[in-house]
Structure formats: C-alpha cells, structure tokens
Amino acid sequence: MRSARFPGKRFSFLRLGIFLAVVIIGGCATYIGINFQLENRKPTAEPWFGSYIDVTATPSYAFESQSSDSQGNVLLAFVVSRSSDDCAPTWGGAYSLAEANQALDLDRRIAQVQRSGRSAVISFGGQAGVELAQSCQTVGDLADAYSQVISRYNVSTIDVDIEGDSLADSESMLRRAQAIAQLQSASGTDTLNVWLTLPADQNGLTNDGVAAVQTFLDQGVAISGVNLMTMDFGVQSSDTAVAALVEDALSAGHSQLFRLFAANMTFHSSHQIWAMMGATVMIGQSDVAGESFTLADAGTISTFALTNGLGRLSMWSANRDFECEANYSDWGSVADFCSGVSQEAGGFASVLSYDFTGSADDQIDGAQQVTPQTPNATEDDPATSPYPIWSAEESYAVGSKVVWHRNVYIALWGPNDGHQPDEVTSGTSAAWRLVGPVLKGETPEPEPTVSAGTYAQWDTSTAYGAGDRVMFDGVAFQAKWWTQGDSPTVQNDSDTSPWRELTTQEIQELTDN
Incomplete structure (x- = not known):
C-alpha cells in the first residue's frame, strides 16, 4: 500500500511504532521530571492559626494582652468605607483610623502585638458595611486607601474578605485586584502577603469565588493563599456533623485551585496547593438555626488540616470563644459575644491552634517579620507621655490609664493604691493591664474635666x-x-x-x- 500523500513511500508500521514509543517515553519522562520537582518543592512556611477579632464590638476584646500560642496571630476586622461615596478607610464604618486610635487606642494595641513577636493581620471587607473597592472609584484612590491602613499599622499581611454584593460586582473586583497588584508592584511581592477570603459550600468555592481568584491571577497579584469560609452550610448538625462538610469543601476547593493555578501557567504540587489554602470556621452556633460547630468538630478539623498540610486555620471569632452566661435567653441563636455551646473560655482557639505554630507574616518562599517602631528609652518623660506617669501616691479609678517605664497600663480595679503597674500584668490578681508601648511622637493628652453644674453636688440626705x-x-x-x-x-x-x-x-x- 502506497501513501497518496508521499508518492513512492510505503507506510511503515514499524516506524510509527518507534515514533509513538519515543513520544510516550518522552512524555512520561517529562511528567515524571515535573512531578518530581513539584513534589520536592514543598512549602517552607509553617502552617498558622489566627482568630478574627471584631475590633469595634462591645465588650471590647483585649487581643493585645493575649500571650498564649493560640493567639499568636490576630486578624483584625473589618476595614470598610463609612458610606458608598466615601473612599476613606474606617473600622466597621464607625471609626476613622484616627478616631479608632483615640477611642480604642488601636495603634498602641497593634504595636503591642507586634512587639511581642506576634502577627497582626488587617482584614478588609467582610459581610457588613461598604467595601472600599465599591466606594473608591479609581484604582489609584483605592490603592491609596489600602496604603493608608498598611503603613499606619506597619503590617505586611492583609486579608481581603470578599462576600455579599461585592463578590458578584465584577467592576469593583477588577479595581480591587488592580489596586493590590499596584501596591505589590510598588513595594515588592515579598513585602505584602495577600490572602483572599471567599465563601464556600460543600462543593468548594462558589462560582463567584472562582471568578474572584481568576481576576486576581489575571492582574498579576501574588496570592499568598485562598481562605475558604467554611460555615453556614444550611445543613442540620443532627443530620451531618459540620466537620464533615468542612472537609468536603476543602477537598473540592483544593481541586479547584489546582486547576486555576495550572490554567494560569503557575504549576504547584498538591502539597503546595494545600499550603496555599486556609479554612475559617464559625465556632459554636452558626447563623443557621440547628447548625453548630462543636469542640469535637474543632478537633476533627485540626487533625484534617494538619494531615493535609493546610497552610492556615482561622475562626470567627475570638470575641465569641466563651460560654454564654446562664441568663442568656437563647443559646440556640447566634450571638456576637459567646459561642452558644458548653466550653471553657478560649477552648476553640486552643483546639484549632494545636501544632499551627507559624506566623502569618511568613511567605511560602521566605519570611517577612514586622518590627514596630517604638522608643528605646525606658525613663518616663511627662512631655512625651500620653497619660500621667504612675505615682504610688495617687489613687486610680477603674479604667484610668498611666505610663510606666514607657508602657501604657489601664487600671482593672480600684482604688488602685500603691500597686506598681508592672508587678502583675496578667491573671485575676492583676491590678493593671498592659495596653502597649508609648509610641513615637506622642504628647500628653489633655485631661478631660466635668464642667461645673453638670451634676448636682452629693448630699448626705439624698x-x-x-x-x-x-x-x-x-x-x-x-x-x-x-x-x-x-x-x-x-x-x-x-x-x-x-x-x-x-x-x-x-x-x-x-x-x-
């Protein structure tokens, strides 16, 4: 049989066989070589745990005072706009950055976290409030808003929580990705770690979540990781344990991210994909009636995460990691200040953080640790102290703030006579709580006074x-x-x-x- 395409040439099954064998062997060798390289390019960063902190919630959570391993990293939530036509960053729409410093002493508290060798991560967005990418109308303005927050708090890791209406808003999504790419380009991708926090269900990331990751990749953002919000599945816990649903979501999300990065010509091993993933669980009673994440679920997820090499594990929130008081009316309804299940204070963080020893500021391919700019002097100077210098001769009421050895303390009980602030800084016997260091450039704050006539004079017969x-x-x-x-x-x-x-x-x- 002669070939019509090549006159005078006979078709040779032998040559075809040899050609196919070479192709197959070459392809296998290439695959084996690539796979060998990928499997040996395992992550160098340690997995990390971080609790979200609702900064503006009451009662206020003293995240700066927590020194246990379970609170090594804190995710401070949420920075948003005050309104749809205001591009200025605020905390929860309630405090500008300056107002948060005055009312919440936030600058000092974040500096204290960093000074103690822990990581403070700023979370932008969230479920409520107006997202900055929607209120800022240009990429430059949005990048500037992000930069104000990053530089003020001297952080190297941000968490971009995209959910609700902003998740399906493709215009603001593109602006968000371009602004963050601009920040990374200006400072270097190794100095700004970016985590995307996105909704998930049993099938992994939602379609909008997948599109969000794709947009960030298309715009050249170096994504440190993708954190799945594994909560609110809408499944009764009496039928299926929440932990099983979380595992399904993460396994499906792993496959999605593997394909997304590969399609972007960024090839990672299975180990690396797990290391670039996170999960955030909602401890205790969720937003869905009948759905509750228990301490047993926490143990199951901790084991699953460690077994698979998950890069990050988080929870919403440290404000809720307490048992509700006995007089709380409905443990079956979600609360901002307690979990709705029987537990010891900090119980969920203790279980979930087990063996998650890493820092949020560690990159997969390196490490970046933030050191706050604080004074070296230890001698107190009234001219550079925001509050009065502590004196053994003075009596201090609960809530009074003083400076001692260049640190700010707040009185936990009173009358606080003669108790030196740094005698005991933790535990039930503490008279004072350490808030944080005196910051550079601080000067005395004017002592507010009650104007005469505001209240009636005390009367012994009244x-x-x-x-x-x-x-x-x-x-x-x-x-x-x-x-x-x-x-x-x-x-x-x-x-x-x-x-x-x-x-x-x-x-x-x-x-x-």
Whole structure:
C-alpha cells in the first residue's frame, strides 16, 4: 500500500511504532521530571492559626494582652468605607483610623502585638458595611486607601474578605485586584502577603469565588493563599456533623485551585496547593438555626488540616470563644459575644491552634517579620507621655490609664493604691493591664474635666439609685446601687462601696456631646 500523500513511500508500521514509543517515553519522562520537582518543592512556611477579632464590638476584646500560642496571630476586622461615596478607610464604618486610635487606642494595641513577636493581620471587607473597592472609584484612590491602613499599622499581611454584593460586582473586583497588584508592584511581592477570603459550600468555592481568584491571577497579584469560609452550610448538625462538610469543601476547593493555578501557567504540587489554602470556621452556633460547630468538630478539623498540610486555620471569632452566661435567653441563636455551646473560655482557639505554630507574616518562599517602631528609652518623660506617669501616691479609678517605664497600663480595679503597674500584668490578681508601648511622637493628652453644674453636688440626705451621678470635691461619681449617706470617697470603687469614679472615657464622651 502506497501513501497518496508521499508518492513512492510505503507506510511503515514499524516506524510509527518507534515514533509513538519515543513520544510516550518522552512524555512520561517529562511528567515524571515535573512531578518530581513539584513534589520536592514543598512549602517552607509553617502552617498558622489566627482568630478574627471584631475590633469595634462591645465588650471590647483585649487581643493585645493575649500571650498564649493560640493567639499568636490576630486578624483584625473589618476595614470598610463609612458610606458608598466615601473612599476613606474606617473600622466597621464607625471609626476613622484616627478616631479608632483615640477611642480604642488601636495603634498602641497593634504595636503591642507586634512587639511581642506576634502577627497582626488587617482584614478588609467582610459581610457588613461598604467595601472600599465599591466606594473608591479609581484604582489609584483605592490603592491609596489600602496604603493608608498598611503603613499606619506597619503590617505586611492583609486579608481581603470578599462576600455579599461585592463578590458578584465584577467592576469593583477588577479595581480591587488592580489596586493590590499596584501596591505589590510598588513595594515588592515579598513585602505584602495577600490572602483572599471567599465563601464556600460543600462543593468548594462558589462560582463567584472562582471568578474572584481568576481576576486576581489575571492582574498579576501574588496570592499568598485562598481562605475558604467554611460555615453556614444550611445543613442540620443532627443530620451531618459540620466537620464533615468542612472537609468536603476543602477537598473540592483544593481541586479547584489546582486547576486555576495550572490554567494560569503557575504549576504547584498538591502539597503546595494545600499550603496555599486556609479554612475559617464559625465556632459554636452558626447563623443557621440547628447548625453548630462543636469542640469535637474543632478537633476533627485540626487533625484534617494538619494531615493535609493546610497552610492556615482561622475562626470567627475570638470575641465569641466563651460560654454564654446562664441568663442568656437563647443559646440556640447566634450571638456576637459567646459561642452558644458548653466550653471553657478560649477552648476553640486552643483546639484549632494545636501544632499551627507559624506566623502569618511568613511567605511560602521566605519570611517577612514586622518590627514596630517604638522608643528605646525606658525613663518616663511627662512631655512625651500620653497619660500621667504612675505615682504610688495617687489613687486610680477603674479604667484610668498611666505610663510606666514607657508602657501604657489601664487600671482593672480600684482604688488602685500603691500597686506598681508592672508587678502583675496578667491573671485575676492583676491590678493593671498592659495596653502597649508609648509610641513615637506622642504628647500628653489633655485631661478631660466635668464642667461645673453638670451634676448636682452629693448630699448626705439624698437617696441615689443605680446610675445616678454626682459631684464631690470636683470629681464626678456614679452610684452602683441604691445608696444614702455613703460618701463617694469612702472606699471608692471597692466591692463594698456604692460609688465609682467616672472613667476618663466617660468624661470624654460628656465633653464630646
């Protein structure tokens, strides 16, 4: 049989066989070589755990004072816009960056986290509020808004939480990716770690979540990792344990990300994909009635994460890692300040963080550790101290702030007579709590005062109810319970005294109003 395409040439099955064999052997060798290289390019960073902290929630969570391994990394949430036509970054839409420093002492608290060798991660977006990428109308303005936050808090890792309406907004998604690519281009991809936090279900990332990752890859963003929000599955826990649903979501997400990166001509091994993944669980009672993530679920997920080499594990939130008080009306409804399950304080963080020893500031291919800019001096100077220097001769009310050895402390109980701030800084016997270092450039804050006539003078014959306020010797006091004839200065702020002195913050609020 002659070939019509090549006259005079006979078709040779032998040559075809040899050619196919060479192709197959070459292809296998190439695949084996690539696979060998990928399998040996395992991540160098240690997996890390981080609790989200709702910065603006009340009661305030003292994330700066936590020193256990379970609180090595904190994810501070959320930075958003104040309104749809305001590009300025705020905390929860309630505080500008400057206002958060004044009202929440946030700059100092973040500096304290970093000074203790821990990582502070700023989370942009979230479920509520107006996302910056939607309110900032140009890439340059958005990049500037991000930069204001990053530079103010001296952080090297950000968490971009995209959900709700902003997830399906392709225009703001593109602007967000371009702005972050611009920041990385200006500072270097090895100095800004970017984690994307996206919704997930049992099938992994949602379609919009997949599109979000693709947009960031298309714009050249060096993604440190993709964190799946593995929560609110809408499945009754009596039917299926939440841990099983989380495992399904992560396994499916792993396959999705493997394909996404490969399609972008960025080839990673299976190990590397797991290391570039995170999971955030909602501890205790979720937003869905009948769905609850238990401590047993936490143990299961911790084991699964460690076995597969998951790069990050997080929870929402440290504010909720407490058992609800006995008088809380409905443990079956989600709460911002407790989990809705029986537990010890910090129990979920303790289980989930087991063997997650890494830092959020470690890159997969290197490490970047932030060191805050704090003064080296230890001698206190009233001219450069934001609060009065502590004195053993003074009596301090609960909530009073002082400076001692270039650190700011807050009084936990009173009257606080003679207790040196750095004697005990933790535990139930502590008279003071360390807030953080005195920062460069600080000067004394003016002491707010209560104007004459704001409250009536205390009178020995008048009966006062809980919450009533009076003036005594120029100082404002508030009644803790019904009292008559008890002087505000007698055992002020002790357990037996019916009076407590107004805090500086309460007086400041009076002045502001």
